[in-house]
Amino acid sequence: MKKTTVLSFANNKGGSGKSTTCANVACALGISGKKILVIDGDMQLNLSLSFFDEDKVFELASGDRNIYRVIKGQTAFGDCITKTGCKNVDIVCSSTLMSGVEFELFPRMQREFVLRKAMADVVAQGIYDYILIDAPPTLGTWVINILAASDKVIIPVEASPWGLFGLANMFEFIDSIREVAPDLEILGITVTKVSERKNYFKQTMATLSETDAYVFKNYVRVDVNVEKAQDESMPVIVFNPKCRSAGEFKLLAEEIHKKCR
Numbered sequence: 001m002k003k004t005t006v007l008s009f010a011n012n013k014g015g016s017g018k019s020t021t022c023a024n025v026a027c028a029l030g031i032s033g034k035k036i037l038v039i040d041g042d043m044q045l046n047l048s049l050s051f052f053d054e055d056k057v058f059e060l061a062s063g064d065r066n067i068y069r070v071i072k073g074q075t076a077f078g079d080c081i082t083k084t085g086c087k088n089v090d091i092v093c094s095s096t097l098m099s100g101v102e103f104e105l106f107p108r109m110q111r112e113f114v115l116r117k118a119m120a121d122v123v124a125q126g127i128y129d130y131i132l133i134d135a136p137p138t139l140g141t142w143v144i145n146i147l148a149a150s151d152k153v154i155i156p157v158e159a160s161p162w163g164l165f166g167l168a169n170m171f172e173f174i175d176s177i178r179e180v181a182p183d184l185e186i187l188g189i190t191v192t193k194v195s196e197r198k199n200y201f202k203q204t205m206a207t208l209s210e211t212d213a214y215v216f217k218n219y220v221r222v223d224v225n226v227e228k229a230q231d232e233s234m235p236v237i238v239f240n241p242k243c244r245s246a247g248e249f250k251l252l253a254e255e256i257h258k259k260c261r
């Protein structure tokens, strides 16, 4: 039986690369032989759209087999798992109804642990090496659920002038929820959308070196293939395995895996 590591990708700043990193790290780990489940925690459905076309995502998002139905207690988590076209990668899709998740959670008993309890059977069965959760760009009860269900969290930041805005909030937020996530480890910060021709990269790395968190050595540079791949509903690693960002995501996934052991 596998010991399943639950790893979330979170940053309250939108556009920092959470969904892209989650999809590609999942895909790279899957190719390397690990069994992976990804959970789309965002009503924007970007992680779901990284694996399926709009029609399929719409079908899953509006049906009974998505994370909203799990939170509502209407469908068992295990029954929401769908295979993706990527080797060894399964998914639980999101729903646009997740826009109301905070209202759903508010009156619930032990509202911080709804996701953790829902996932418990699948985690205990040890089917997956990793469960990767893509968090939305918010800091509310739903993200607390995601973090309370996680062993570790990765914070993707964009190498841009505003990329580090809010990072202090993110650390404070994690500190403030220690009561419900006492063992949550900040695995590290991944730097995304790097353009080495611009100074922001150096500035970003310099600022990050002052934080206590580990900064992953393998960053991912800006690559048009990333958006082309998203347009074709697949991770860039599948869309164009030989392109630069595909190689960078594979190295990042290896580094993440080494750091998790």
Ligand SMILES: Nc1ncnc2c1ncn2[C@@H]1O[C@H](COP(=O)(O)OP(=O)(O)O)[C@@H](O)[C@H]1O
Residues within 6 Å of the ligand: 013, 014, 015, 016, 017, 018, 019, 020, 021, 046, 137, 192, 193, 194, 220, 221, 222, 223, 224, 226, 227, 230, 245
């Ligand atoms: N390495 C990259 N090169 C080019 N574009 C990227 C790269 N990584 C992410 N993007 C783009 O940046 C945008 C934000 O990324 P996304 O993963 O959706 O961030 P988040 O989930 O944090 O909001 C998306 O349009 C995505 O296509």
Ligand SMILES: [Mg+2]
Residues within 6 Å of the ligand: 018, 019, 020, 042, 046, 047, 134, 135, 136
């Ligand atoms: Mg996203």
